[in-house]
Amino acid sequence: MDEFRVDAHVKVLDGQVVERAKQRDLDALVYAPHFTRLPDIEARAERFSDDDLLVVPGREVFTGDWRNRKHVLAVGLSEPVPDFISLEGAMAEFERQGAAVLAPHPEFATVSLEAHDLRAHHDRIHGIEVYNPKHWQHHNDRARELAGEFDLPEFGSSYAHLPGTVGEVWTSFEERFKTVDDLVTALKDGAPRTVYHRDGVQHRLRCAAEFSHLFYENTWEKVDRLFLSGTEPTHPNHIAYGGRFDGVSIY
Template sequence: MPRGGGSTDGESRVDLHVKILDEKVVRRAKAVGLDALVYAPHFEHLSTIRERAARFSDDELLVVPGREYFTDTWTDRKHVLAVDPDEPVPDFLTLEDTMAEIADQDTGILVPHPEFLTLSMTESDIATYADRVDAVEVYNPKHWPWDDRRAREIARDSGLQTYISSYAHLTTTIGEAWVEFERPIDSAADLVEALRSGAPRRMYHRNGLTHLLKRRAEFAHLGWENTYDKFKRVVLEGDEPTHPAGDYPDRFADMNAYR
């Protein structure tokens, strides 16, 4: 029987990208019928993410650890999402170095929000790394309609598999978008295998005024995410857990895009 009871016949409903995880998130995920979600916060060490994912997983909901890598410098930043990566990799490496570090890991590699604002992989980037990417995102609530259209164009031209997610930074957005795989997803390894093999899937998101308001609230949240104060704390002060000079092999300090 599916974990969340939201799907039938061995199918699994998965939210492939959320930024938050606590008791309220878990309750909402179960209430809307999710079987699994990928927890991938910014600027948290993989060890912390793994511990938190394990703590909030149970027989009803699988929480899979993920890392959305913040590549390169603030002005040239691009995001790459790894589902259940094997080894810790810091932020602030170049996109090339980041992809090289995760390519040999047993992880699903996703492209979140392509060409969205100033924080995304471009169509050219995706073409360059197409042999390493497992799927391209074509919808999340932070997008505007033109972002969705552009993402679909990029995915179509790339020939890669697609996915959608809630990309939830706010609890109320959990369950607003999900992927339904035509197979059980009972472990992180199951999800990685489904992504890497291009397993059959259907994608759903909610509609209506309530969903629209949640989309606008999520977009407004970007205002805080991109303030100078956050840039100073994350980059200039260099005290985030995912800084290359932190708890990582010494070689990563020399790969810092800010060096």
Template sequence: MSSRVDCHVKVLDETVVERATRAGLDVIVYAPHFQRLPEIRETATRYSSDELLVVPGREVFTGPWSNRKHVLAIGLEEPVPDFITLEAVMTEFDRQDATVLAPHPDFLNVSLSPADLRQYRETIDAVEIFNPKHLPPHNRRARRLAEELELPPFTSSYAHLPSSVGVAHTTFETAIESEAELCEAFEDDAPRQIVRSNGLDRWLTTTAELLHLGYENTWKKAERLFLSGTEPTHPDHIAYDGRFDDAAVY
């Protein structure tokens, strides 16, 4: 028995669930920006069903806004804030024995660089080799990095828009019915296939997602949302009890 997994979506509502089910997905990883783990987990539980498992994830923004490096974790037990150093994030993921994925590697200023991938090769469980937000050269570079470092691959829709769900997924040759089983599949390098659309749907998705990226990454939005110290995933937030003060970049 196999399982079709969209390893990274940013949005979750009834429309997303409907699209995922219609696309034949069995699992989606829900990892929205700038929400704390308890809220993500609660939302994932609310939208999970016998037909579709929703696994909570955290894509942590490490470093400053101008050079942020995204790292995706599954299987976290405790919240990890954004805008702390990459070293601190990886240390915390190790401490929690989380499953660590490298989304959209070496893409713009939002990703782990080749040097980062080499440095944390023993911590990273898989590298994304196809992302519909990428142009073909980005995907080819990501695939080369995974092959050179001998790191297992994955793909996702990386859906910031509901219409993107179903464009790409990873098919594991094993049944995945829980968060723990998904973590195990990644950590044990379970056999898998990368499945993606190459037709009109893919290019419409690429266009829409890149336009959304331009909106999402304005400095005005960053300043308004993330630098005041009161947002849920800011390291100064009371929820973190000062644990990450020394690692904060803002």
């Protein structure tokens, strides 16, 4: 089999996730958990990678403030980038590091890049998500419209926050990759690919479970983490960033 199957955005990673990914004939996962610093993501990705499954570290950066978040997925970062910086600041840093920049769940809820953002940063964006289980059908349709309007390569992911959703969606590339750098290059070059997803009753149930999880994830859990639990490790004021992002910090 010459194709390379990637679930291009998952939030969970453990032995169960790896087993499910292999059962579903995936070759790679992009692991990008919320509010986790890049070195920790990289270490966990390396721990669960093997000859049969490449786990690729990624960062879904929360740009803007809590009420006006713009999530951007970066793959191939060489240095940590915090959350809660301006969109322009994040895009400039991704470009400086040569990362592949992807637009997850476009125009979804209040947490996504919109058409005017895609237009403004078109030259810095390497792909747009056209299917994930949290979407309703009209979200997928709109995402494909945006991909066509801005001539951006498509990708799909399970966007799995729950282990059972891993592998429900995948992006299949026509060529094989051996390393993270190979995949990053393919994303940046717009390598040919096709987006697939499972179907049937079980898939619809997985989609419903993920959508239900969305409500909890974006209400008390995150408010508690951000405002009640102290400084996040990906907050731009964290000592780990050495003040590098003070000029583009929102908080």
